[in-house]
Amino acid sequence: MMDKLRLVHYLRISSVALVFIWLFVHFAGGGDDHNRYTALFRQFRDERAVFVDDFLSHDVSGRFESDGIMSLCSGKRWTSGLVLTCDAVPGNMADVKNGVLTCIRIAIEMGAELILPNIMLRSTMDLGTVTPHDVGPRRGVPLEQFFDRPHLVNTLSDSCPQLKVHPSMDDFYNEPSMLTPFSLDLYKVPGVKVSANLKGSEGKVIDGKLGDLGKQIHGLLDNKAPRRDRKYPFHVDLRPTPSYALPAFADSPKVRNYFGRIMQVRPDLRALAGSVLFNLQKALGVTIDPRKGIDIDAFIAVELRTQHDPRKFPPYEVQASDALAFASASNMSHIYLTEGTLPEHVTTFADRARDFNFTVVTKEELVDGPDAFLLSQLSYDERFLVDYEVALRSGLFMGNGQSSFAWNVGLRREFAYGDKGAHDASHLNGAVRWFNQYSTLYGKDNVGDELRRGIWP
Template structure:
């Protein structure tokens, strides 16, 4: 992080981060904790941001399902799993990392936290091929996610799994490099819907059999490392039960500075338009809609994404039917397309806002220091709290939002395909379009 960015973050966030520090280390009762907030942080903005940062949409985290799953596994000291760095946007990377963690659990292995392939902010089709003079090894997990949250939560819910932050932690264990390769195809897993593991009940034995062939026990030297092929949409979330499925995805929370910017942007949205209720989870009282316009360079004409005109028409139809008058637009598209969309929305008496419109000078400077994928985290956190949202079926970003929001009490709707244009529709979220891979996404995304 550059010195200029550190100075901006200090000026912008120290009061709020100090509040977070106090709350993180307090061991007293909830009443005492609330007293400190009210006494020492009297600013309305501070309280709003605090509520935002310390609450989860969909309810409090429940780690009991994860703890039970870890307790039921057999763990092998010295058996280490690393994973090939995952590329793509937030939705793809998040689920890819969760696939890595879940595979380590099934394997009963220690885990080297997966890394992330960074995309070029000016042209996200391009990924960085080099890391200095050596091969590109990817960015650390905290490039997109809150490492401290993940580490503390895993220590509490799955203490059986030893976690290494990076391969640097194994610098003095030469026998773990190079690793042996492992993949779903190598362990002879049968797939359905193209990518989804068909029989989870067999996976543990299939992994065990493969490891024995790759490194027979009588000659195996421990520790030993296996490197797992990058995998996105493989594990059927229903297999582990709702207590696990509804909380496993929360291990990977967007990084703190992105959440802080989202909190401030949402506060400014409230002050400017009076459309936000409780900043924590009470989304039904919020009065703004959210839409995901996905027409960036990597999507244009690829991966089945519709063109700008088709997406804009579908999203404006949604806005009109939802009778929304204020719409937050999550997008990384061009200024030209933003202006086109805003002008068309005005014809329906709809005001559009973007994250850039909702931040003051210091916050905007911090946002501009972020990469394209990091800025998308701010969009995600704001969209989570809209009263209703819509986005294209091809987008894993939209699917993550919709499935996470489906945990909000009262969402009750069709999680399965519904008639007509929509692949998913409930009280709070709509996924527009139909896609052959929708069944795989619905079955494998941990909200």
């Protein structure tokens, strides 16, 4: 009797094991079976978790293509022991992103090893001060305060294996030559010409081809620090690190369209943005599938900049009028207001928009529990990082031509979704600076042109 019971017990275990093996084989495989079982298991997962996972695993620009960056790096002459460091990068999230990319791109042009720069956090007492205590070297904080360092390092390792990235100066603790760097001012390099000026710490846009920059820098180094006299590792320190120094627009599309994607918003803020989008679609009754890019009829993301800022934005009345005119020309009824608006202007704008049958929401209204707590702990610029991810997936986006945030969103959406539709802004009131089917920036002629030319979105 015991043998029969034991046999039945073993048969039950074997049957369950066979079922799991069969499911694993079919689930791990490809083709229709894989898709069918993926869909089956999705039904048993939490709806929010599925949405956020889809959001995190599907970039708006699709699959990352590294061919252009790999070709760029393979065409450079690399010098072992030549190490570039860059001054900490100040500014908002868009300025910091482009500043770090500028540092990386200069290292590539030089064929140098690299220590990634830190970032400068703006004053919490005065949002218009982006470089508090700006005396001597800028110490800053690690770039993972804003961005995903492992993603950056891993993507560079795959796309530009010739570029050796060091975690910090600690890699050179026993190298005395690293203590006396050669100070590099990009604008004092012989042969470098400036085509446009940007105010403040953002720098000036260099004229010409990026391919000449490495030769020009090496010419300066050879003149001031001849190779025969150098002690390696040879430390070159870029100071300051201008955010928009390089003419990114001159890059090939395969480089410009993907170089900015090596910088990804830090994971917890991307997940928070995914939760905001999930709650937005539930609250407003719209459909958003993060696996499919944008739904042109979902919602409008609007940037109104009335908080104190180093850049001078138009008065609230002008921005609000442009925003409502823009929204009224669409077929949507929901507006998502991004960071940068004074609380009293959020209320005033929402009340006025209601007269035009628009519902206005902010991220603060769309989160609760742990998400609300995380949002409450974020700095002003970290909150912009959340809105950056949300705005990329809006049906339409409207921003300011003076805003590096708006240019980042607009250009990224252009490269992600293509420049489709007629270029006709006759239905829009106000001064339209730049637009396509998906995004519109308001401003006077040529405002922000230096940003447009210097951004890797």
